[in-house]
Amino acid sequence: MNPVVRWFHRLGSPPYFDRFAARWAPWAYALALLTMAYGLWGALFVVPADYQQGDSFRILYVHVPSAWMSLFVFALMAFYAAIALIWRIKLCEILAMACAPIGAAFTVVTLATGSIWGKPMWGTWWDWDPRLTTELVLLFLYLGVIGLYRAIDDRRAAARAAGLLAIVGVALLPVIRYSVVWWNSLHQGQTISLFGKSTMDASMVQPLIWMIVATKFWFVGSLLMRARADNLEREAGKDWVRQLAGGAR
Template structure:
């Protein structure tokens, strides 16, 4: 068997994933916290003030990465939900459900910081702007997935039902992303571009990109931490889970 295919098969094994995640967690938390500190220092201290918004623009270093993560995590959840529904892979079920609260947290931070930013810029805390409204719908979708998962007693049936809801809700992602192009909204258009020059000073851009990397590391660390706990609960009757529980008890 191809070594890469073999590795993916091994990754789908709960005990193998549990051990691998445990080894990765210190690195992910460390890299995430270091890059977070660098990004915040660069954005809050080193970056120059905006010529229109002055220092008020600095909330971008929390707001924008959170907005990006709200979409990224939902897509991650939906992909794992699709895998769980089609191939019934237990690890994908666990990853999909473990990512939902993290995605909801990033979405809430995005909405809260956007509201704080909107007050001095737009003169109001909230407006039913297309971007804001579709992002709010995204938060409700996260809540729906989490609520449905908790409403069904059988964990595996619950994860599949919630995964189906996540797949239905994925239609909202392009609406969130392209809303500023499709409708006349108060929300500004994209200033950071993957293709072509970004419409932001490079001294302001690099801390934003570092923050984007930091949130990815922090998401991965949070996800693996939650997934390990969920796998132990799901596999509570298995020998490997009992051995882990006994080892943790002895260590305590």
């Protein structure tokens, strides 16, 4: 068997996944804090003020990575949910459900920073703009997945029901992405592209890339920790969990 395939099979074992998550989550958090500190330092003290928006534009270094993560995490949640529904892989159910609270948190940060940014730019904290409205709907979808998962006592049945909602909800992601193109919007169009030419000055892009990397590391750490907690809850009563609890005393 291919070593990579063998490793994935081992990762599906609850005790092995517990050890894996416990080992690597702290490293992911540490890398997230380091890259975030470097990115914020560049955003606050190195990058010059924008010629139109002044210093208020600096909030984009939190807003943009959070917005991208809110979409990325939902897509990943649906991907895990699809695998779980097709192949009945319990670890994918756990990972899909662990994504939901993290993605919801990124969406809340996106909406909050967008409102803070919008006040000096648009003169209002909120507008029923297509991008803002669809992002709010995304938050409701996240909350729906979380609520549905917690409403059903059978964990596996709950994960399947909530996972199906996540898969259906993926249809919203391109609507959010292209809302500023399809409809008249107060929200500015795309100025940053990781794979093409950006209209944003190159000196302003580097701290943003560090912040994007930081949010990825933070997500990995949070995903592993939440999935580990759910895994332990599902496996409560098994010998290996009792041994782990006994060793922690």
